[in-house]
Amino acid sequence: MTVWLLGDQLHPDATPLRSADHVLLVEAHAFAERRRYHPQKLTLVFSAMRHFRDDLRDRGYDVTYLRAETFGDALEEYFEANPGDDLVGMRSPSHGADEWRRRLVDERGGALTLVENDLFLTSRADFDAWAGVDASDDGESGTAVTDEGTAFRQEDWYRHVRRETGILMDGDDPVGGAWNYDEENRETPPPEWSPPDVPRFEPDGTTRGVQAFVAERYDDHWGDPSGFRWPVTREEALTAVDHFVSVRLSEFGDYQDAMRDGEWALCHSLLSAALNLGLLRPREVVDPAVAAYESGDAPLNSVEGFVRQVIGWREFVRHVYRRAMPELAEANQLGQTASLPPLYWDGETEMRCLSEAVGHVRKRGYAHHIERLMILANFALLYGVDPAELNEWFHLGFVDAYHWVTTPNVVGMGSFGTDVLSSKPYAASANYVDGMSDYCAACPYAKSETTGENACPFNALYWDFLKRHEETLRGTGRMGLMYSHVDRKDDAEWRAIRQRAEDLRTAAAEGEL
Template sequence: MVSRLILILGDQLSEEIPALAEAKKGEDVIVMAEVRDEATYVRHHPKKIAFLFAAMRKFAARLADAGWDVRYTRYDDPQNAGSIPGELLRRAEETGAQEVIATQPGEWRLIQLLDEMPLPVSQLEDTRFIASHAEFANWAEGRKELRMEWFYREMRRKTGLLMKGDEPAGGKWNFDHENRKPAPDGIEYSGPMQFTPDAVVEEVLDLVEAEFGENFGTLRPFWFATDQGDARRHLAHWIKHGLPLFGDYQDAMLEDEQFLYHSLVGLYINAGLLHPMEVCRAVEAAWQDGDAPINAAEGYIRQVIGWREYVRGIYFLEGPDYSRRNNLNQQRRLPELYWGGETRMNCLAQAVVQTRDEAYAHHIQRLMVTGNFALLAGVNPTEVHEWYLAVYADAYEWVEAPNTVGMSQFADGGVVGSKPYVSSGNYINKMSDYCKRCHYDVKTKTGEGACPFNLLYWHFLDRHRHRFEGNPRMAQMYRTWYRMDEQKRKTILDEAGAFLKMMSDGAVV
């Protein structure tokens, strides 16, 4: 009789996962399952589902080859219970197991489902992260502001990454001011390493096409790595060819250049195929060997041990209600353009088409294009959150919710950011070439052809003035607004209101 089931989830594909480390070969049974509840709680991008199913199947085969007793349930198995708890109960009845060992999931939703199981479930903290829950809580205790920069410095000290004794390499903690160059004329990087689907992947693609073909997103061509070896090859390719200019242009956006110098390593780290410290050590080594400048290495490492660790800490510190917060009480529905509906705004069209085709957009496209527009337009942050969670291959709630609810939509009331990330069309024009071929004129503030970002920027500030006009970081914005003559302000608000009504009525905007 088997005494324990060892649960391995689709984003825990690492042999270092705590539940597996606790398991005893020859005694315990590993349970993995492709289930409807996890594949459908939001309308996941088909590429995301295919990536996880294929990577899960390969990881399960790897464990079986190593001598583990693996009970794997495929999505189309007639006996599939359709949920993680259901599969655990089915396997417990099959094996006689009396206990489940799991690594804590990255979503409160699934944590609570395991807590409610009739079978005892031990949830071990996920040790793939640099900071434990207790460590982050201790850092946060008593602080008036939970600013990432201060937490990041603690993670630098803890890991020793880019450190010279007690001091930061290069004499500064942060080289962000060197990482804001506008879009270049051309890109010297061919993009992420792409892998031809093998028999396992092709079988998964056929399944996903049949079961999820109506979901938003293009399934084929599919080129993601689906095992640790290929993920590592991709990492080495990017470090050699993409990292050197990553820092300079990490905020830039270009038509027909979906990837620029970005790593696309996040989906592999978040699924467990790569360890964050493995990635950061490789980036650090490239700097030490003179193959990448410090602004690129520091900028990337900050995203991993700084921002990634920070948002995870926020998610678990703030509790299960975090993803549903709506501090600004924004209630407008997410417009159809986010699901591929027609729009005359070229920046949004570019970001959404790229998202549809690649299940990817980089952080500025997410924050300052799709996120900025949703915030300015007053879209309900829960709908925005569910969209980001669905459409990106690297999205899991622990990382996505603080980025969306907190940083992008300011729906947490300032836990993550000290002010909302809003801008007019000028920022997008500065950092991209999107405005050159847009129906609207980014330099036109009101009237025929005025850029919607210009109108909505002031509309947002006006309707939330009682909340933000006392914010020191926004004082200059409000001084500019109040210096405008009354008729100009009225024109802006009237035209913004008319635009929002058209959008809500389903007109093409």
């Protein structure tokens, strides 16, 4: 049996491999000329695939590894040598990918059988049964989850998964008596605190070869190709898990929402890229974290917060994406149409928080979840950026980004393009940034001012956003307090706010913010 695995299905024990004697891997190149992916993202994917190839061969598999311009070109070559072959693959979480793969194979005289993707903790059937949606339509036909006004909530799903798996459960109750510890996970580190060292995986000969190829082939791509540090093998990924659990997990919870000038990683796990490549399964990162709590080596608030990210949110967005596509990708309930300002590409802005966050993405292809949601997405939301354009930027820029990852997070959560994931927009002024970071202390803009040339851009844009979208947002869940503040402002204040917001948009569009 020949198993065709994709570049995000690189687990050595993926179910189809258990009965395979031949494995097909395709490294296609032309797609990355159509989209200017971060060079570290391309290095990560191609290097991980080549290491996976070598590992399979060392384990005795017969591997056909084809480097080609397109998948179609590679399959043409494969079926010329193996006419009429039957292939087995795992389903892809990306919308439309499975139909596209079947078509490519069918057109070349082969057959493709797809089995469940076992690199997630929960299956399509699990989610559909929980959600009460029609399992006969698995989402691939484009039936939107909102057809009957349904909006799924992550907290309900998260509790369901914990009950079903027994993770952090004490019988029918959550360990510790609470389902989450968000209130304990909003601390900012004191000035004297230093984050633990970040693990660095030095490129070997294979990775250096990929770096050279990427540098030559994609020399005009956005992002810094140097300083590559991501795990590209199963062994490195497991080492990264051990490092997080033993070194970073204990303080992860307290500071998971914090931002600090000059620090890009804090105590975050940095495991999302390895998970999304398939080098790790969810239980392989969750179980060691739970074990650390049970042995007294990590506090419950840290462990629960991490577990929720993996078995709650990651699983949830994968399924909501599947059920809500293709409408989700184009959702834009607020009708926002502005283009991304140049600062998202060059990082050139006096706003310290944005300069730092964009700089992290440019340098490493990574920023942690609060930087993503409350700095990068929040500013674009207030500015009025088209959700699809912001989604494309995230897709290109992050080493852990795939369409199924970014679309729910960016279009749904960050841009509030739909209420399928959230009942309110994640919009915030400078108060939030100041409360969760030390950025404002080093910023020339005044965090406490709304209007005037020195006022923090977040403030005027925030109030202008609420006013512009009042018809949609007033009365939306948890927005009552914000609109009580809107109602206190008089006409003169609103004129000043609108003028300041207009001036800010002009300055940002001209690269002068």
